[in-house]
Amino acid sequence: MIDDAPEGIRDLLQALRAEPFRVSLATSAAHGYQRAQVLSPDLVLLDVRMPGMDGFTLCRLLQELQPGRDMPVLFLTSAASEEERLAGLSQGAVDYILKSCSPAELLARVRIHLRLTRRGTLEDAPHDMPMGRDEVVLRAAMRYIGQRLADSLSLDVIAEAVGTYDKRLSAIFRQRVGTTVFGWIREERLRKSRELLTTTTLGMQDIALEIGFSSAANFATAFRERLGVTPGEYRKAASEDATRDATTARA
Structure with missing residues (x-):
């Protein structure tokens, strides 16, 4: 999860950590990029409005980080306008979730995308090494x-x-x-x-x-x-x- 104000989504974080997931939290886009590079996560939850580098920019970089490997990006944000939602999905994110959602809805969406990703990569060739x-x-x-x-x-x-x-x-x-x-x-x-x-x-x-x-x-x-x-x-x-x-x- 990459969010510069995690205190605002404490209930969602708690719900994720109560599941058998390994949750890593980054509080800036730059920190999130470094974490993704090192940890090679199965899924990324990403805020849009962050200082320095916004979520849309980071999403573009994450898509190029490991060619040949699915790393779905889900925006989890309070940026609720139609323009922002369409912009997020056009960057290659697989889902756009508002922070006002319930913990149960977030967990359901995360499980769906993890299942789809695993299904699609079961027979994939070994992943390429991350790029510089x-x-x-x-x-x-x-x-x-x-x-x-x-x-x-x-x-x-x-x-x-x-x-x-x-x-x-x-x-x-x-x-x-x-x-x-x-x-x-x-x-x-x-x-x-x-x-x-x-x-x-x-x-x-x-x-x-x-x-x-x-x-x-x-x-x-x-x-x-x-x-x-x-x-x-x-x-x-x-x-x-x-x-x-x-x-x-x-x-």
Whole structure:
């Protein structure tokens, strides 16, 4: 459990500790991240409104902490607005529970998610080793950006969303990817555009807006500079290749 004011949920904590669970309490997001890294918990109960790093940011980092291993995050919070609930679930949390719930309801939800997680991992391969903090931040930033390619994101916004600051995030990208954050965004937008060109019938303007270009003309210019052909030429060649492959397979 990660909550900066555990005294406000004393009855819920007592109910958890009365069960055959090993309960570890962290009173800040940074402390919670360290505990999760060391203890590799089966489930995390996470508050939203915390100083320094909020629960949404921490949730993004926890999802990248141990690739290949299910570690369900359940928000347990007084942040009750619809916007906050939807934001929490969109970060990858499996449940969003209000602190006003009864101890019995909390226990029921925890048991359900523990059972689902165990069922899903019985035949899994051995878990990968936990990653270092920089790798976690990098993966979290890439996921965050990938889900918002249509948006105009500043370096400050991206860094804050993954629990770091702009200069540190820039250094992580340069050291581990060999490019700047915005260089990576540009490449990711063009990679996504190639996917959309070959798997959809979207027009050029729609594709441009989907991946964050202001117009089809700007998209076409960037695409041609990077790949040497226009988006239309790329789509036509990909379609011809697919038709040729299908003909060969039938033969």
